[in-house]
Amino acid sequence: MSQEKPKLIVALDVRTFEEARNLIEILSPSVDIFKVGSQLFTSCGPVAIRYIQAKEREVFLDLKYHDIPNTVANAVESATYLQPSGNPDLNNTNKSILMYTLHTTGGKEMLEKAAQTAQKIAQKLNIRKPLGLGITVLTSEVNRDNIQNLVVQRALLAKEAGLDGVVASVHEAPLIRKELGEDFVIVTPGIRPKDADVGDQKRVATPSLAVESGSNYLVVGRPIVKAEDPLASAQEILKEIQNA
Ligand code: C5P
Numbered sequence: 001m002s003q004e005k006p007k008l009i010v011a012l013d014v015r016t017f018e019e020a021r022n023l024i025e026i027l028s029p030s031v032d033i034f035k036v037g038s039q040l041f042t043s044c045g046p047v048a049i050r051y052i053q054a055k056e057r058e059v060f061l062d063l064k065y066h067d068i069p070n071t072v073a074n075a076v077e078s079a080t081y082l083q084p085s086g087n088p089d090l091n092n093t094n095k096s097i098l099m100y101t102l103h104t105t106g107g108k109e110m111l112e113k114a115a116q117t118a119q120k121i122a123q124k125l126n127i128r129k130p131l132g133l134g135i136t137v138l139t140s141e142v143n144r145d146n147i148q149n150l151v152v153q154r155a156l157l158a159k160e161a162g163l164d165g166v167v168a169s170v171h172e173a174p175l176i177r178k179e180l181g182e183d184f185v186i187v188t189p190g191i192r193p194k195d196a197d198v199g200d201q202k203r204v205a206t207p208s209l210a211v212e213s214g215s216n217y218l219v220v221g222r223p224i225v226k227a228e229d230p231l232a233s234a235q236e237i238l239k240e241i242q243n244a
Contacts, residue, residue: 005241006211009060009187010234011035011221017044021051026231027224028055030238033098035060035219046082049097053084058098060187060219064135065114066103073113076100080121080130096122097130099187101167104134104154111161119162131185134158136168147203148172152179159184165216170205173213189219193237196223207237211244 010031012020020040027034034052041048041063052059061079065072079100102114115132122129136151136158151172156179158166165185168176173186192204199222210218220237227233 004216005244006188006215007033007217008234008238008241009033009035009217009219010224011037011062011189011219012040012048013037013221013225015039015043017047017051020044020048023225023230024052024055024057027234028057030231030234031057033058033060033217035062035221037062038064049082050084053082053095060217061097061100061130064101064103066106067110069106069110069113072102072106072110073117076102076114076117076132077121080118080125080127083125083127096125096127099131099133099164099185101133101135102163104136104158104166108157108161111158111163115162131164132162133185133187134161134163134166136166136172148175152176155180155184167219169203170210170213170215171203173210173215177214185217186213186215187217187219188213188215189221191218191220191223191237193223193233193240207240208244211241 010027012023012034014020034057036048049059065075080096082097118129118132136154137147151168152175155166155176159180167187169190170188173188176186188210190204191207191210192198194206198204224230224233
């Protein structure tokens with residue numbers, strides 16, 4: 001899996017549906033996957049998700065679940081039901097969201113229940129199972145000793161619990177790839193083209209470095225969303241991914 005070029009995910013970190021819709025319209029000729037996080041989901045719920053799905057683009061639902069196992073499993077059940085038709089009984093696309101996130105710090109039981117629930121519901125609906133991704137250490141955190149070991153420990157926990165992959169920084173991706181194998185999905189945020197504003201991200205890397213790290217998906221928010229020309233910015237990053 002890590003031999004393939006990684007895919008670009010654009011983080012729709014905006015407040016209103018109108019802003020999100022505008023970005024989806026502008027970017028969907030070049031971008032296949034959009035991330036809906038807590039800001040957009042809090043203001044407009046599944047509306048943005050259905051819009052992305054109606055455009056036949058993929059959804060990364062990044063709500064970083066962390067609660068008691070039963071509550072998280074129920075949230076994952078709802079997430080798996082998020083299909084284009086809005087009604088699983090009428091579903092004819094064979095698809096749910098592409099991926100969702102949950103905190104590995106929630107513990108093994110929480111992670112296991114979530115993974116089992118996604119599997120069970122996908123089977124029941126006869127649809128593709130959404131990928132469950134464990135958050136390891138947030139990229140904005142720096143004051144941690146031995147981040148590499150901690151990230152690998154949490155990635156191992158995610159795998160043991162039946163999750164499909166993790167979210168981690170580009171700096172930890174090579175070690176995760178080595179320890180967890182080729183089929184383990186690695187999603188890396190904190191991507192900044194050379195000369196871009198870093199913002200609050202700490203462990204940042206360029207798209208080229210992210211490609212070399214063995215990451216499968218690169219998450220980019222502000223460098224595209226806040227750009228004067230978001231499509232040009234996305235295309236520039238896509239070119240860098242292809243040429244890396
Ligand atoms: O704007 P920027 O490119 O920094 O956006 C990064 C996105 O990736 C944000 O939506 C953030 O929530 C997300 N993310 C992150 N670190 C993680 C997981 C997700 O920055 N560990």
